[in-house]
Amino acid sequence: MYTQSMDTDPETRNPVAKVSAVGRPEEQRFQATVDAEGKIEPRDWMPEAYRKTLLRQISQHAHSEIIGMFPEGNWISRAPSLKRKAILIAKVQDEAGHGLYLYSAAETLGQSRDEMMAALHSGRAKYSSIFNYPTLTWADVGMIGWLVDGAAIMNQIPLCRCSYGPYARAMIRVCKEESFHQRQGFDIMLSLSKGTADQKAMAQESLDRWWWPVLAMFGPPDADSVHSGQSAQWKIKRVSNDELRQKFIDATVPQAELLGLRIPDEKLKWNTQTGHYDFGPIDWDDFWRVVNGEGPCNKERLAARVKAYEEGQWVRDAAMAYAVKRKARQHKEAA
Amino acid sequence: MSAKVEYVLRFGDNSLILGQRLAEWLGHAPVLEEDIASANISLDLIGQARLWLTLAGRIEGKGRDEDRLAYHREQQDFRNFTLLELPNGDYAYTVVRRFLFDAWHCLALDALSGSHDTDIAAIAAKSRKEAEYHRLHSGDWLVRLGDGTGESHARTQAALELQWRYTAEFFDSDAVDAEMAESGAGFAAASLRDEWLEEVTTVLAEATLKVPAAAKFVSHGKRGRHSEHLSRLLAEMQVLQRTHPGAKW
Numbered sequence: 001m002y003t004q005s006m007d008t009d010p011e012t013r014n015p016v017a018k019v020s021a022v023g024r025p026e027e028q029r030f031q032a033t034v035d036a037e038g039k040i041e042p043r044d045w046m047p048e049a050y051r052k053t054l055l056r057q058i059s060q061h062a063h064s065e066i067i068g069m070f071p072e073g074n075w076i077s078r079a080p081s082l083k084r085k086a087i088l089i090a091k092v093q094d095e096a097g098h099g100l101y102l103y104s105a106a107e108t109l110g111q112s113r114d115e116m117m118a119a120l121h122s123g124r125a126k127y128s129s130i131f132n133y134p135t136l137t138w139a140d141v142g143m144i145g146w147l148v149d150g151a152a153i154m155n156q157i158p159l160c161r162c163s164y165g166p167y168a169r170a171m172i173r174v175c176k177e178e179s180f181h182q183r184q185g186f187d188i189m190l191s192l193s194k195g196t197a198d199q200k201a202m203a204q205e206s207l208d209r210w211w212w213p214v215l216a217m218f219g220p221p222d223a224d225s226v227h228s229g230q231s232a233q234w235k236i237k238r239v240s241n242d243e244l245r246q247k248f249i250d251a252t253v254p255q256a257e258l259l260g261l262r263i264p265d266e267k268l269k270w271n272t273q274t275g276h277y278d279f280g281p282i283d284w285d286d287f288w289r290v291v292n293g294e295g296p297c298n299k300e301r302l303a304a305r306v307k308a309y310e311e312g313q314w315v316r317d318a319a320m321a322y323a324v325k326r327k328a329r330q331h332k333e334a335a
Numbered sequence: 336m337s338a339k340v341e342y343v344l345r346f347g348d349n350s351l352i353l354g355q356r357l358a359e360w361l362g363h364a365p366v367l368e369e370d371i372a373s374a375n376i377s378l379d380l381i382g383q384a385r386l387w388l389t390l391a392g393r394i395e396g397k398g399r400d401e402d403r404l405a406y407h408r409e410q411q412d413f414r415n416f417t418l419l420e421l422p423n424g425d426y427a428y429t430v431v432r433r434f435l436f437d438a439w440h441c442l443a444l445d446a447l448s449g450s451h452d453t454d455i456a457a458i459a460a461k462s463r464k465e466a467e468y469h470r471l472h473s474g475d476w477l478v479r480l481g482d483g484t485g486e487s488h489a490r491t492q493a494a495l496e497l498q499w500r501y502t503a504e505f506f507d508s509d510a511v512d513a514e515m516a517e518s519g520a521g522f523a524a525a526s527l528r529d530e531w532l533e534e535v536t537t538v539l540a541e542a543t544l545k546v547p548a549a550a551k552f553v554s555h556g557k558r559g560r561h562s563e564h565l566s567r568l569l570a571e572m573q574v575l576q577r578t579h580p581g582a583k584w
């Protein structure tokens with residue numbers, strides 16, 4: 001799971017320098033590779049701003065996977081059947097795996113996992129805001145799969161064609177797993193929608209809470225999205241926030257109807273002229289509030305991450321100390 | 336309840352309760368690779384539990400499936416070793432618990448793979464392959480923590496002292512064990528003791544840890560007499576099934 005938050009970091013919202021069409025030869029070679037849909041690899045020359053943009057985006061993506069383990073992990077111990085428990089454990093394990101290979105992809109750009117983690121723990125690095133909302137019922141686990149992962153897939157499929165090779169390749173694998181996650185989320189919703197009156201109410205109450213934050217996941221409207229032009233030229237970002245959001249709504253409304261759920265938007269209406277759904281205004285004030293640390297769970301999520309890291313320090317120290325001892329012993333034996 | 340149902344429940348409940356405990360580490364492990372490993376092992380254990388509980392329900396013949404058995408029994412009807420229900424503690428505690436159990440689990444599943452009961456033998460053989468990896472993982476960590484830093488050594492030794500006394504239960508035979516061993520469907524609980532002790536002692540020595548003195552205390556979780564911790568674990572695990580009787584999920 002991941003959401004598009006690359007344009008939401010206030011510290012990095014300044015426009016980056018444009019690549020000059022008449023730049024140095026290596027710049028021209030770089031842009032020519034990108035224009036020809038080739039891949040930029042870690043050893044290739046790349047503009048510093050390209051490296052920084054990617055590093056920020058991939059590390060934010062990795063952080064989102066790691067923080068994203070909390071809201072769903074919250075329900076593993078209470079999963080209502082052993083089958084659901086097993087599926088949820090596997091799903092959260094996938095998220096950890098995504099985090100691992102995204103950190104690895106980001107490391108190819110010259111920053112260590114420890115440095116990235118330190119940025120997360122200090123609050124300098126962002127992660128997807130959607131995980132700052134709480135999971136209050138079992139239906140929320142379904143909702144994260146169905147809507148949050150559904151939105152993530154919309155965002156991530158174009159990233160499989162991203163110009164940076166290690167990221168594009170990581171995304172191909174991530175997308176395969178996310179599509180399974182989305183299906184399991186929908187399957188949970190389907191069970192609830194066929195269930196008792198209490199289960200149906202649980203599903204609707206959950207949708208009422210998640211719908212608008214999920215739409216905001218695609219990021220600010222295109223008009224306010226500073227990075228998009230440059231990222232499009234570099235083929236990092238290939239489809240705009242608004243286009244992705246519309247695509248998501250168009251795909252999701254019929255699914256909600258199938259589930260017998262009401263989308264909490266009075267203005268939602270099919271527009272025969274555009275061939276898309278019209279929808280009501282998104283509360284961007286709420287979005288920015290949550291992005292900037294004032295969501296329901298921002299402090300809890302980060303505190304849980306920092307606690308795990310700090311309490312794990314002695315374990316990591318032990319592993320390192322043991323590795324050093326072992327190497328010394330092997331060295332001695334060989335001598 | 337027949338001895339065979341009881342016996343199969345013991346294996347199912349061991350896997351279920353340890354799997355439940357281990358899953359608590361997800362998102363909270365000391366390093367990302369261990370989040371993944373904990374999830375992976377927990378998933379194996381829950382998978383084993385499903386097979387054992389399904390078999391127990393089938394032998395019993397009263398229409399109880401895996402979820403009926405997992406979610407609608409009281410704490411005194413669970414048959415897991417007491418060791419496995421104790422709260423996770425720190426990572427040393429978790430690793431020590433895992434290793435003590437994993438070493439036993441491999442031997443027990445080896446013995447059961449030769450069971451005259453083909454259903455039991457089949458589940459044991461499948462689980463055995465997974466248990467091997469679990470034991471390698473917990474054994475490696477035990478050595479790392481025991482022979483790591485002063486702090487990790489002290490924590491691991493302390494965890495061992497706390498948990499050692501719960502291992503007597505592994506080898507404590509009762510009528511169920513005796514009947515199952517007699518019929519050739521199970522094994523004599525005490526028969527695994529020497530091999531287990533030898534293996535555990537070897538790894539503890541490598542980890543520079545001391546084998547604790549034997550205790551007089553014997554826990555009896557496998558007979559349904561548990562610690563204070565199980566009912567709380569079950570209250571959490573069973574909450575949705577109990578709150579919404581008859582609902583399908």
